[in-house]
Amino acid sequence: MGTTSTQGPLLAPRLALGAFTVAVILQAGCSTDITGAEPPGGSGATPSSTGGASSVGGGSGVGGDATTGGSTNTGGTAGNTSTTGGASGSGGTPITFAPAPGAYRRLTNAAFRNSLRDLLDGPVAIGELEPDSWSVGGLPTVGAAEVSISPRGVEQYQSAIEAAATQVFADTARRDRIVGCRPASATDAQCFRQFVTSFGRRAFRRPLTEAQITRYTELITTTAATLGDVYGGVRSGMIGMLGSPHFLYRLERGVAPASGSGFWQYTSVEMASRLSYFLTNSTPDATLLDVAEQDGLQAAEAVGEHAARLLQTPAGRESVRNFATDLFQLPVIGARAKDPAMYAEYTPALQAAMMEEIPAMLAGLVFDRNASALELLTTRETYVNADLAKLYGLPTAGRSSVFAPATLPAEGLRAGLLGTAGILSLYASQKEGSPTQRGKFIREVLLCQHISPPPADVDTTLEDPPSGEMLTKREKLEQHLTSDSCAGCHAALDPLGLTLENFDAIGKFRTMDHGKPIDVTGDLDEVPFNGPVELGQLLAAAPETAACLVRSIYRYGTGHVELASETPVVNDLAARFQANGYDLKQLMLDLVTSDGFRYVAPPEL
Numbered sequence: 001m002g003t004t005s006t007q008g009p010l011l012a013p014r015l016a017l018g019a020f021t022v023a024v025i026l027q028a029g030c031s032t033d034i035t036g037a038e039p040p041g042g043s044g045a046t047p048s049s050t051g052g053a054s055s056v057g058g059g060s061g062v063g064g065d066a067t068t069g070g071s072t073n074t075g076g077t078a079g080n081t082s083t084t085g086g087a088s089g090s091g092g093t094p095i096t097f098a099p100a101p102g103a104y105r106r107l108t109n110a111a112f113r114n115s116l117r118d119l120l121d122g123p124v125a126i127g128e129l130e131p132d133s134w135s136v137g138g139l140p141t142v143g144a145a146e147v148s149i150s151p152r153g154v155e156q157y158q159s160a161i162e163a164a165a166t167q168v169f170a171d172t173a174r175r176d177r178i179v180g181c182r183p184a185s186a187t188d189a190q191c192f193r194q195f196v197t198s199f200g201r202r203a204f205r206r207p208l209t210e211a212q213i214t215r216y217t218e219l220i221t222t223t224a225a226t227l228g229d230v231y232g233g234v235r236s237g238m239i240g241m242l243g244s245p246h247f248l249y250r251l252e253r254g255v256a257p258a259s260g261s262g263f264w265q266y267t268s269v270e271m272a273s274r275l276s277y278f279l280t281n282s283t284p285d286a287t288l289l290d291v292a293e294q295d296g297l298q299a300a301e302a303v304g305e306h307a308a309r310l311l312q313t314p315a316g317r318e319s320v321r322n323f324a325t326d327l328f329q330l331p332v333i334g335a336r337a338k339d340p341a342m343y344a345e346y347t348p349a350l351q352a353a354m355m356e357e358i359p360a361m362l363a364g365l366v367f368d369r370n371a372s373a374l375e376l377l378t379t380r381e382t383y384v385n386a387d388l389a390k391l392y393g394l395p396t397a398g399r400s401s402v403f404a405p406a407t408l409p410a411e412g413l414r415a416g417l418l419g420t421a422g423i424l425s426l427y428a429s430q431k432e433g434s435p436t437q438r439g440k441f442i443r444e445v446l447l448c449q450h451i452s453p454p455p456a457d458v459d460t461t462l463e464d465p466p467s468g469e470m471l472t473k474r475e476k477l478e479q480h481l482t483s484d485s486c487a488g489c490h491a492a493l494d495p496l497g498l499t500l501e502n503f504d505a506i507g508k509f510r511t512m513d514h515g516k517p518i519d520v521t522g523d524l525d526e527v528p529f530n531g532p533v534e535l536g537q538l539l540a541a542a543p544e545t546a547a548c549l550v551r552s553i554y555r556y557g558t559g560h561v562e563l564a565s566e567t568p569v570v571n572d573l574a575a576r577f578q579a580n581g582y583d584l585k586q587l588m589l590d591l592v593t594s595d596g597f598r599y600v601a602p603p604e605l
Contacts, residue, residue: 098565099599102252103145114282126160137561186224254600263599268297280315300593321359354422372582377540421507428505435497448548470514495522569596
């Protein structure tokens with residue numbers, strides 16, 4: 001494939017990803033409302049339920065057809081066939097757990113950047129990468145195993161890796177720390193081999209084979225001799241290893257049980273990567289690599305011990321932040337244009353602040369307050385900088401670009417996730433908020449309910465009001481309820497989004513709509529509420545919300561959309577989550593010790 005290098009394939013090895021890419025799986029599209037606003041990430045960007053929609057008052061399980069009660073512990077040994085009392089198939093037969101298949105998982109953009117940072121002894125500037133995909137399962141960690149990289153994306157990887165290597169070798173002290181030895185000449189194979197063995201182990205997340213060590217050592221030696229530059233040779237070897245599919249992809253296949261029967265299990269080396277990328281969003285540290293090479297990550301207890309250690313590190317906090325970033329598709333904010341004549345304050349700096357607030361809120365709840373993760377929907381405690389404080393009408397004195405804690409007014413309509421400018425601006429057009437898309441976000445992302453796209457032949461335009469008459473958004477959207485083809489979905493969506501009408505296309509508060517007071521009443525599956533604060537409280541108390549969060553983090557952690565055969569595990573996690581007061585850290589620990597995280601279906605022959 002093409003490359004931006006001018007040195008040729010010997011000095012800057014090309015990326016060879018073709019054998020590791022997989023087919024693109026696209027999800028069905030989503031409807032648009034009167035503003036024409038597309039959902040973030042394009043069509044099919046939000047996750048859909050595999051078990052069907054269920055009412056908030058119904059208390060259904062994660063699969064939409066079972067309660068979370070009565071489930072059994074699925075953290076047993078290989079070969080167990082646990083079932084859950086509440087999980088059953090369409091015929092009422094209890095579902096027996098079976099693990100999902102393994103996969104090649106490409107690093108997400110955040111994981112790629114973090115891995116380079118940790119491998120190269122600090123941050124590096126690498127430029128743009130091909131955007132992550134939310135088209136499968138609503139999360140980049142899922143899309144990374146399902147969506148192939150384009151030729152342009154390969155070129156961007158090449159440029160990024162070359163740029164990173166250039167920065168490292170421009171800093172003598174940094175270079176020497178990473179190389180670990182000082183090559184005496186272009187024939188110093190011992191130093192080159194030492195570098196390849198050490199750096200390659202960290203980059204590939206396992207020891208290199210003898211053939212790989214020889215290959216990269218010879219590459220460095222040949223290039224050093226050709227250039228007359230020993231460090232030019234080492235740089236080429238670094239680029240080669242970082243451009244390898246063994247770095248860019250995580251191969252997860254597992255091995256058959258020694259007994260010959262029972263589930264296949266991920267190897268300790270594979271588990272080290274699964275743990276690290278879930279709990280730190282980066283490559284395994286030295287401790288985890290050492291344990292993995294001693295085959296020390298097979299027992300659930302050992303996995304839990306090392307998971308707890310990782311969550312206590314600063315990187316553990318960052319992984320929770322990244323989960324929020326991915327789940328709510330916050331990077332898309334940077335691509336959401338607004339009408340500059342109406343929203344002059346909508347600057348790149350404000351957009352960046354919008355992307356920062358929600359991860360900071362969740363991390364604060366989980367790590368600083370040890371509070372229920374569901375308080376994300378109700379909390380008045382947030383984090384803002386000067387730009388966000390001004391947008392929210394908070395005092396700006398003493399604030400700068402640095403984020404710091406802030407408390408929202410106790411009597412105001414802004415609270416929790418639904419009051420954040422990030423969510424409000426994502427689900428809006430260039431000029432105004434989109435009640436339909438905001439309601440769809442609540443249904444699909446917070447409740448894991450699937451909203452079908454409109455029929456292909458449906459007319460989504462709404463009639464203009466009579467000349468001289470101004471209608472509020474609520475009055476306009478009432479037309480949806482008069483059409484049989486629209487009413488079914490819009491009756492479920494619009495009332496939820498309309499309660500957020502006090503917030504415009506960038507999340508700024510307003511009180512009037514076309515000269516009329518804004519009506520913020522509504523109902524969630526026949527449960528009434530008055531305003532966004534009450535809606536957030538209602539959602540936080542709904543069993544489906546907690547179950548949906550469990551489903552989302554299961555997808556994020558395992559890198560795939562849960563199968564029906566995994567229902568016992570997911571339901572058990574939901575029951576534990578509730579019993580533990582919706583403690584997200586404990587949920588993550590329960591997840592990594594579960595059968596769904598540790599076992600894998602044998603590969604198809």
